[in-house]
Amino acid sequence: MDPICEDLLGNYGLLLYNLKLEPLIHKLRLELSVIVARARDHSIRCFPVVETIHRDNICHIVESPADVPDKIKKLAVEIAQKAIGSLEGAGVFAVLLNEVAPRPHNSGHHTIESCYTSQYEQHLRAILGLPLGDPSMKTPAAIMYNILGEDEGNSGFYLAHQLIAKALNLPGVSVHWYDKPEIRKQRKMGHITIVGPSKSSVKARLDSLLERETSGSHDFVTPRVGIIMGSDSDLPTMKDAAVVLKSFGVPYEVTIVSAHRTPDRMFTYASSAKERGIQIIIAGAGGAAHLPGMVASLTSLPVIGVPIKTSSLDGIDSLLSIVQMPKGIPVATVAIGNAANAALLAVRILAASDSNLSDRIINYQNELRDAVLAKATKLEAEGWERYLNESSSSF
Numbered sequence: 001m002d003p004i005c006e007d008l009l010g011n012y013g014l015l016l017y018n019l020k021l022e023p024l025i026h027k028l029r030l031e032l033s034v035i036v037a038r039a040r041d042h043s044i045r046c047f048p049v050v051e052t053i054h055r056d057n058i059c060h061i062v063e064s065p066a067d068v069p070d071k072i073k074k075l076a077v078e079i080a081q082k083a084i085g086s087l088e089g090a091g092v093f094a095v096l097l098n099e100v101a102p103r104p105h106n107s108g109h110h111t112i113e114s115c116y117t118s119q120y121e122q123h124l125r126a127i128l129g130l131p132l133g134d135p136s137m138k139t140p141a142a143i144m145y146n147i148l149g150e151d152e153g154n155s156g157f158y159l160a161h162q163l164i165a166k167a168l169n170l171p172g173v174s175v176h177w178y179d180k181p182e183i184r185k186q187r188k189m190g191h192i193t194i195v196g197p198s199k200s201s202v203k204a205r206l207d208s209l210l211e212r213e214t215s216g217s218h219d220f221v222t223p224r225v226g227i228i229m230g231s232d233s234d235l236p237t238m239k240d241a242a243v244v245l246k247s248f249g250v251p252y253e254v255t256i257v258s259a260h261r262t263p264d265r266m267f268t269y270a271s272s273a274k275e276r277g278i279q280i281i282i283a284g285a286g287g288a289a290h291l292p293g294m295v296a297s298l299t300s301l302p303v304i305g306v307p308i309k310t311s312s313l314d315g316i317d318s319l320l321s322i323v324q325m326p327k328g329i330p331v332a333t334v335a336i337g338n339a340a341n342a343a344l345l346a347v348r349i350l351a352a353s354d355s356n357l358s359d360r361i362i363n364y365q366n367e368l369r370d371a372v373l374a375k376a377t378k379l380e381a382e383g384w385e386r387y388l389n390e391s392s393s394s395f
């Protein structure tokens with residue numbers, strides 16, 4: 001059997017339309033879903049493939065995009081398109097393992113916050129004969145959690161509202177309450193969508209909401225600075241920015257975004273940064289270092305570029321690629337390899353409207369001054385030869 005099909009049969013079940021489904025459905029752990037929109041002119045657009053995670057045969061969580069290889073996503077989209085192509089009618093259809101639902105679907109609820117066009121808007125566009133909208137994600141990751149009734153009556157409402165109150169304290173969260181008059185155990189009463197910069201961050205936020213152990217970070221504060229770099233080989237340089245931000249107590253996120261190797265990710269990252277709460281982006285890249293400039297062209301946020309020192313041209317190539325921006329799209333550029341200065345500049349920009357940070361910058365500068373004055377006093381007292389001998393290890 002084709003290994004892709006084996007993969008699907010093993011984990012995702014999408015190819016099982018024509019097989020005996022019952023025994024497999026009972027074992028279903030997760031399922032892929034594709035929301036397909038078909039317009040009246042028969043044009044078709046697909047939302048990103050999501051994975052739905054089931055508990056007691058009820059959809060519990062939806063993660064977007066699905067964490068499966070691209071070849072599986074491609075195959076899932078092809079199957080979904082084929083399925084919808086064989087049906088009549090315009091509108092939004094959800095294609096899953098055991099159903100084709102001719103309507104907006106639970107597995108597409110996340111699109112309200114995470115996609116340029118929600119499944120509901122797409123449905124209206126499709127049935128009204130309007131052009132279909134862009135179904136791609138405007139945020140790198142989203143997770144949707146169904147609020148299921150935990151109890152009957154008032155106790156059930158109380159538990160659900162407790163969860164909602166907690167959710168509203170987390171960044172990137174939107175709560176939808178369906179206002180159903182009655183609550184029953186396992187009945188879908190609403191849903192919570194969490195959007196964020198990565199799968200791990202949205203999963204960690206959901207874990208914190210549900211008071212579950214998380215394998216990722218426990219820091220759920222919205223990052224104010226995004227530190228991005230073209231490759232993990234830039235990390236030894238770029239980590240200095242993180243160290244400085246940490247010392248100033250400025251929340252930040254760190255990730256890899258390559259202008260050339262992951263252009264779509266760069267687009268999504270830069271265009272969603274502002275609405276995710278990021279205020280400044282620090283972008284490091286080496287060689288043909290187009291990342292800072294391209295990111296600056298996709299956002300209105302200030303962008304600080306860090307030229308990474310390269311082996312062949314010592315970073316001059318990176319510096320010139322970053323600093324020579326055309327008029328209209330500025331990138332503040334620091335010295336080659338000086339990610340610490342990029343972070344200090346970011347802190348100064350934030351400090352312009354944050355008196356607490358401003359005080360910390362002044363303290364930091366005072367500390368720098370005092371350190372230099374102490375060295376000057378020592379040099380004058382000891383003379384340069386002894387000073388050099390004593391300090392040689394630190395030069």
Ligand SMILES: Nc1cncn1[C@@H]1O[C@H](COP(=O)(O)O)[C@@H](O)[C@H]1O
Pocket residue numbers: 229230231232233234258259260261284285286287288289290308
């Ligand atoms: N310009 C560019 C686009 N995508 C990655 N780079 C840069 O290419 C350099 C070499 O990357 P790697 O070590 O992954 O080959 C890194 O500095 C990285 O920022």
